[in-house]
Amino acid sequence: PFSARLAPAGILLWLFLLLGCPVFVRAQGAPRGTVGQVDGRDVSVEGGAAAREGSDDPGLEDYVSNGSIVTVHSGSARMKLFAGGEVSICGPAKFTVLLSEDAITLAVNFGRVRVKLPAKTALRVFTPTIIGTPLDISGNSRDVTLGLNLDDSLCVLATSGAIQLEHQLTGEKLIVPQAGEFFLNAGKLLPVAGSPGGCQRQADEP
Numbered sequence: 001p002f003s004a005r006l007a008p009a010g011i012l013l014w015l016f017l018l019l020g021c022p023v024f025v026r027a028q029g030a031p032r033g034t035v036g037q038v039d040g041r042d043v044s045v046e047g048g049a050a051a052r053e054g055s056d057d058p059g060l061e062d063y064v065s066n067g068s069i070v071t072v073h074s075g076s077a078r079m080k081l082f083a084g085g086e087v088s089i090c091g092p093a094k095f096t097v098l099l100s101e102d103a104i105t106l107a108v109n110f111g112r113v114r115v116k117l118p119a120k121t122a123l124r125v126f127t128p129t130i131i132g133t134p135l136d137i138s139g140n141s142r143d144v145t146l147g148l149n150l151d152d153s154l155c156v157l158a159t160s161g162a163i164q165l166e167h168q169l170t171g172e173k174l175i176v177p178q179a180g181e182f183f184l185n186a187g188k189l190l191p192v193a194g195s196p197g198g199c200q201r202q203a204d205e206p
Helices: 002-020 022-026
Strands: 034-040 043-046 061-065 069-072 076-081 086-100 103-117 122-126 130-135 142-148 154-160 162-167 173-176 181-184
Touching: 034 043, 034 086, 043 061, 061 086, 069 076, 130 142, 130 154, 142 162, 154 162, 154 173, 173 181
Parallel strands: 103 122
Antiparallel strands: 034 061, 034 076, 043 069, 069 086, 076 086, 086 103, 103 142, 122 130, 130 162, 142 154, 154 181, 162 173
């Protein structure tokens, strides 16, 4: 029968979706509007739903949604993005996660974030004065680090791909090239001297 001939095709389609779309499968149990999931030993999420409610496990994982405020009080944490990629956070750090259509924004109050993204994932990092946009090169993945100090000074490292920095007030733009490491004084797009490798410190494994 015709329906019997369709059965193998249906099974193949189901397997394709299961194996070819891992992000879709991973996000199935997440609340609606969830951006990702953060894992760390000293992390709090305001506005996110706990993945394991009532757990006394210090490694509690939290879902992160639009408007969630993530605070890494000490140590490190990692946030998996359901759109693809991950963010490693070196505490103390605090940022707000915002989602507009398919674009993710990390509004950083302070701390260091390392963002690893496939070319398809749209993400920007906001500080009080600077907007950082990771740029892919020839469609390759991006790996950038941005560290914001309490005095609003900034360090930026482009390990893979580049990153565009834009001043929110003046509209000035600056490109940090691949393998480039820049240090900026508070609120200015003028690179200053810094300790080489100072922005390379990575968050430890949660």
